[in-house]
Amino acid sequence: MSADIESLRAVPGIGDKMAKRFIEHFGTESLALEAILRADIAGISQVEGIGQRFAISLVHDIRSKTEGVGISDFLRTEEAMAVYEKLLELIKDYAHTSYARDKLHIHIPYPSKRSDAIMQMRSSVSGYMETAKLLGEDTEIVSMLTRVKPLNIKLTVPKIRDRVIICAEQETFEYARERFGSMMDVQLAGSLSEFVDMARGYSHVVAADDVYLSFDLPEDIHPEFISDIRKSQDWQIIPEKEMIVFSRNLSSLQCAIDVVRILRSRNVSFLDDVSDDELEVLASTLSLIDDEGNVIEGTDEEIDRLRYVIANLDACVAAALKDANLKFDESLAKSEFTLGGQDMLRVMKGSMEVKDVMGKQLHESYYSVMKECAASICDELNLQKKEMLFIDALFPDEICHPVELDREQLSSFRQHMERRVLTRQLEHKRELGKVLSSYLDIARNMIREVLDFDVGFAVACFARDNGLEMPEIVDGPGLALEQGRNLFIASRHGDVVPIDYSVGRNSYSPEGDDSRVILLSGVNSGGKTSMLELIAQSVILTHMGFPVPAESSEISLTDGFYYFAKSKGTLDAGAFETTLTEFAVVADDSAKMVLADELESITEPGASAKIIAGILEVLTENKQSMSVFVSHLPELILENTTCKIRVDGIEASGLDADLNLVVERSPRYNYVAKSTPELIVERLSKKTSGGEQAFYEKLKKKFN
Numbered sequence: 001m002s003a004d005i006e007s008l009r010a011v012p013g014i015g016d017k018m019a020k021r022f023i024e025h026f027g028t029e030s031l032a033l034e035a036i037l038r039a040d041i042a043g044i045s046q047v048e049g050i051g052q053r054f055a056i057s058l059v060h061d062i063r064s065k066t067e068g069v070g071i072s073d074f075l076r077t078e079e080a081m082a083v084y085e086k087l088l089e090l091i092k093d094y095a096h097t098s099y100a101r102d103k104l105h106i107h108i109p110y111p112s113k114r115s116d117a118i119m120q121m122r123s124s125v126s127g128y129m130e131t132a133k134l135l136g137e138d139t140e141i142v143s144m145l146t147r148v149k150p151l152n153i154k155l156t157v158p159k160i161r162d163r164v165i166i167c168a169e170q171e172t173f174e175y176a177r178e179r180f181g182s183m184m185d186v187q188l189a190g191s192l193s194e195f196v197d198m199a200r201g202y203s204h205v206v207a208a209d210d211v212y213l214s215f216d217l218p219e220d221i222h223p224e225f226i227s228d229i230r231k232s233q234d235w236q237i238i239p240e241k242e243m244i245v246f247s248r249n250l251s252s253l254q255c256a257i258d259v260v261r262i263l264r265s266r267n268v269s270f271l272d273d274v275s276d277d278e279l280e281v282l283a284s285t286l287s288l289i290d291d292e293g294n295v296i297e298g299t300d301e302e303i304d305r306l307r308y309v310i311a312n313l314d315a316c317v318a319a320a321l322k323d324a325n326l327k328f329d330e331s332l333a334k335s336e337f338t339l340g341g342q343d344m345l346r347v348m349k350g351s352m353e354v355k356d357v358m359g360k361q362l363h364e365s366y367y368s369v370m371k372e373c374a375a376s377i378c379d380e381l382n383l384q385k386k387e388m389l390f391i392d393a394l395f396p397d398e399i400c401h402p403v404e405l406d407r408e409q410l411s412s413f414r415q416h417m418e419r420r421v422l423t424r425q426l427e428h429k430r431e432l433g434k435v436l437s438s439y440l441d442i443a444r445n446m447i448r449e450v451l452d453f454d455v456g457f458a459v460a461c462f463a464r465d466n467g468l469e470m471p472e473i474v475d476g477p478g479l480a481l482e483q484g485r486n487l488f489i490a491s492r493h494g495d496v497v498p499i500d501y502s503v504g505r506n507s508y509s510p511e512g513d514d515s516r517v518i519l520l521s522g523v524n525s526g527g528k529t530s531m532l533e534l535i536a537q538s539v540i541l542t543h544m545g546f547p548v549p550a551e552s553s554e555i556s557l558t559d560g561f562y563y564f565a566k567s568k569g570t571l572d573a574g575a576f577e578t579t580l581t582e583f584a585v586v587a588d589d590s591a592k593m594v595l596a597d598e599l600e601s602i603t604e605p606g607a608s609a610k611i612i613a614g615i616l617e618v619l620t621e622n623k624q625s626m627s628v629f630v631s632h633l634p635e636l637i638l639e640n641t642t643c644k645i646r647v648d649g650i651e652a653s654g655l656d657a658d659l660n661l662v663v664e665r666s667p668r669y670n671y672v673a674k675s676t677p678e679l680i681v682e683r684l685s686k687k688t689s690g691g692e693q694a695f696y697e698k699l700k701k702k703f704n
């Protein structure tokens with residue numbers, strides 16, 4: 001289909017300015033072109049300055065260019081188009097995604113010369129109908145589908161502030177700045193002191209030149225050495241870049257995976273290019289991150305432990321310190337100072353201070369309280385050996401009261417732990433980034449396939465819930481419906497009386513009568529217009545390759561469909577002329593289906609009967625056409641022609657208990673249905689009393 005459209009400029013209706021907006025929106029020209037060729041109406045509608053209407057007409061234009069037919073090739077009148085649009089609105093209600101709702105617009109009825117497209121669509125829709133039946137009322141797939149959205153790929157990685165690439169060479173610096181500078185800091189440092197100063201400002205440092213290997217770095221600086229940054233992969237330096245499409249589209253991707261899983265569990269072959277194993281790797285990788293791209297809690301014990309320490313450090317230290325002071329106070333209260341004889345002599349000689357003797361005695365209890373305090377912090381925070389050393393160092397050797405902590409040591413412990421979380425997270429992100437970088441195409445494809453599934457699935461759900469079945473395509477010209485149900489009445493009222501009807505050549509034709517041109521007569525409100533609507537719906541849906549609202553049906557393909565609804569206009573000369581001009585188009589000899597509703601209202605009955613008779617004669621001469629004309633003047637029309645025209649009738653059989661007309665909705669073949677005025681008279685007589693009733697009774701007798 002895309003064979004001859006290789007650039008945006010080749011798309012009808014897209015100029016330079018518009019092309020620029022498309023590229024801005026989709027990221028690249030090829031992605032924009034792909035969206036247009038794949039008829040992503042929802043996506044195109046979001047391009048600045050383009051609404052849904054324009055997107056639909058753009059897609060229709062391009063498809064009519066590539067497929068050789070457009071929507072108005074088959075739908076030849078405004079009313080035919082209106083029925084198509086109403087049908088589409090009904091089907092759109094069954095879409096679970098706005099993508100599918102919009103994309104349903106690409107389905108148009110094709111004329112018979114594109115029977116290949118109709119047949120192809122029939123086979124695709126039949127597959128979806130099978131799937132819909134198989135899934136039954138599966139609410140899970142529906143709830144998953146509704147949460148799948150087109151992949152948002154227009155994402156910028158938020159600048160990473162705690163990591164840096166430091167380069168020694170100008171050339172490396174320029175390369176790294178060009179490649180990574182928008183996502184993280186890239187610095188140039190020639191000397192050791194410059195390097196150390198810069199490195200101290202970041203949690204993670206990539207040293208991007210070998211020169212640094214010879215530096216004698218202080219203990220607190222642990223850069224990661226990369227000897228050739230040109231050879232490094234994006235996931236190594238900035239895994240966030242590979243992960244962002246996945247994290248920001250997380251829920252959509254996870255729901256799409258679930259849709260694929262559900263379909264596969266029901267043996268529906270779907271997304272065949274992706275194996276179950278690949279799908280599960282993607283699923284399990286995604287289960288490790290949140291929508292910000294962070295490793296979620298519970299997936300890495302060490303990260304969780306470090307985060308716990310950081311979160312609880314202050315409170316835990318404060319509580320332990322308070323407890324230590326209490327204990328130290330207690331021990332002070334219990335302490336007595338005794339000076340032994342020898343020490344007394346030493347003090348008197350001046351070779352020993354009383355303070356020292358007291359310190360020696362106090363130190364023991366101070367030391368044991370502090371030891372207990374540090375142990376309780378380490379225990380509470382589940383610290384490892386190396387970390388315990390930091391805690392031990394929090395307490396001053398010198399006795400002080402109340403006990404004070406080394407605040408600087410505490411904050412450097414915190415920094416140490418934060419750096420470790422970041423390093424550990426970076427390791428994780430690299431692993432995830434590496435895996436995910438190879439899954440981008442799969443993810444994109446999966447989302448597209450799932451969204452496209454919803455387009456066909458919507459048609460199938462619509463068919464399932466409304467009892468639609470694929471029509472049998474016959475040579476015809478002919479149309480037969482068994483137990484047909486007008487979809488518009490069904491959607492308005494719910495209750496529809498099913499109808500059987502046959503026009504032209506088919507296996508349901510009444511006693512071998514294959515009349516193709518028919519006058520449909522009948523009682524007021526009998527359902528004549530509804531009958532035409534039902535035929536219109538069935539003809540349009542058949543030519544779309546869709547099922548029709550009938551339990552079984554036979555329908556032949558035709559080149560064009562003409563529907564002329566009941567005229568609402570005035571009977572002036574201008575309106576009459578316009579209507580005649582509209583009808584002139586049916587005069588050619590192409591295969592067509594023509595439906596007309598009470599055409600007689602265009603002028604006075606005598607003249608209109610002549611005109612209708614003339615039109616029906618023209619249609620009769622065309623062996624490939626079928627037509628049904630609703631009229632209250634069948635006898636008058638027949639008087640004006642010698643052509644064999646079948647008259648069918650929808651009649652009323654009586655009154656029900658509420659005095660409503662009981663109508664036999666399926667037309668009776670070869671039968672001129674009366675307006676049954678005697679039933680109206682009977683109804684009036686039953687509804688009235690006294691003199692009025694006597695009047696109606698008198699009229700009623702006239703019918704006996």
Ligand SMILES: Nc1ncnc2c1ncn2[C@@H]1O[C@H](COP(=O)(O)OP(=O)(O)OP(=O)(O)O)[C@@H](O)[C@H]1O
Nearest residue numbers: 489495496497523524525526527528529530531665
């Ligand atoms: N098969 C059906 N099942 C249930 N209701 C129907 C059916 N056909 C028609 N109706 C209802 O009957 C009413 C009249 O139908 P419709 O307008 O088609 O009759 P009509 O014969 O064209 O009337 P008029 O001669 O006045 O133009 C509509 O409101 C419609 O809902």
